[in-house]
Amino acid sequence: DTGVSQDPRHKITKRGQNVTFRCDPISEHNRLYWYRQTLGQGPEFLTYFQNEAQLEKSRLLSDRFSAERPKGSFSTLEIQRTEQGDSAMYLCASSLGGQANSPLHFGNGTRLTVT
Amino acid sequence: DAKTTQPPSMDCAEGRAANLPCNHSTISGNEYVYWYRQIHSQGPQYIIHGLKNNETNEMASLIITEDRKSSTLILPHATLRDTAVYYCIVRPSFGNNAGNMLTFGGGTRLMVKP
Numbered sequence: 001d002t003g004v005s006q007d008p009r010h011k012i013t014k015r016g017q018n019v020t021f022r023c024d025p026i027s028e029h030n031r032l033y034w035y036r037q038t039l040g041q042g043p044e045f046l047t048y049f050q051n052e053a054q055l056e057k058s059r060l061l062s063d064r065f066s067a068e069r070p071k072g073s074f075s076t077l078e079i080q081r082t083e084q085g086d087s088a089m090y091l092c093a094s095s096l097g098g099q100a101n102s103p104l105h106f107g108n109g110t111r112l113t114v115t
Numbered sequence: 116d117a118k119t120t121q122p123p124s125m126d127c128a129e130g131r132a133a134n135l136p137c138n139h140s141t142i143s144g145n146e147y148v149y150w151y152r153q154i155h156s157q158g159p160q161y162i163i164h165g166l167k168n169n170e171t172n173e174m175a176s177l178i179i180t181e182d183r184k185s186s187t188l189i190l191p192h193a194t195l196r197d198t199a200v201y202y203c204i205v206r207p208s209f210g211n212n213a214g215n216m217l218t219f220g221g222g223t224r225l226m227v228k229p
Contacts, residue, residue: 033216042222100206101208104216105161
C-alpha cells in the first residue's frame, strides 16, 4: 500500500524540547496538507504546500511551528519549544492537484504528548 | 467555520443500512459535498464525494437533494468495523491554485451494534 506515511506514530517529549515529524505523501501527489486534531474535535487545517511552495498557513500555526517540503516530495513539521497545549494528533494529507474534486488522502498521524 | 450540520451520534444495527444525514443549506453552486470517516486512532478515510448527482462506490452511496441543501450517506449493510466518526464537509472550489482545503466539523459518531 503506497498511502500517506507519517513518522513517528507516537512522540512523547518534555516541555521546551523541539520535535520534528515527517510525512511521505502518495508519490504522484503534488499537494500536501498538515492538520492538527485534539481529543474529541475534528481535524484543523494548519498549512499546505503545492510542490515545494508553502501557499497558505493557518493562524493556528504559531511562530514556533515551521513546515518544509524542500524537494516537493516529503514534508517535515517542526515544533520548537514545545508546550503542553501542543499535545495533539498531527495529520498529513496529500492530493493530486488542488481541484475541489480531488480528494485528500490522510495518513494515520503522529500523536504528540508534551509532558 | 464548518458549513454543515450533522447529528452528534447515531446507532445502527449490524447488517442494516446506516443512513447518515447532513445539512448544508448555505452550499454554493460549485461546492462539493465530501464524506470522510475516522476510526479511533487512525487518520480520516475518504469515502465519497459529489456535486449534484447521486454517487455510489464500493464503500457507500451519496444521495444529494435536488436543491443541494442536504445529503445522506448510506452504508448499505453496516458492520461492526463501520463504527467511526463520519464527517460531512462542503469543499469550496476556488480554482486549481487556491487552498481548497477541507474544513472539518464535529461529525456524527456512528455506533454499529450487534
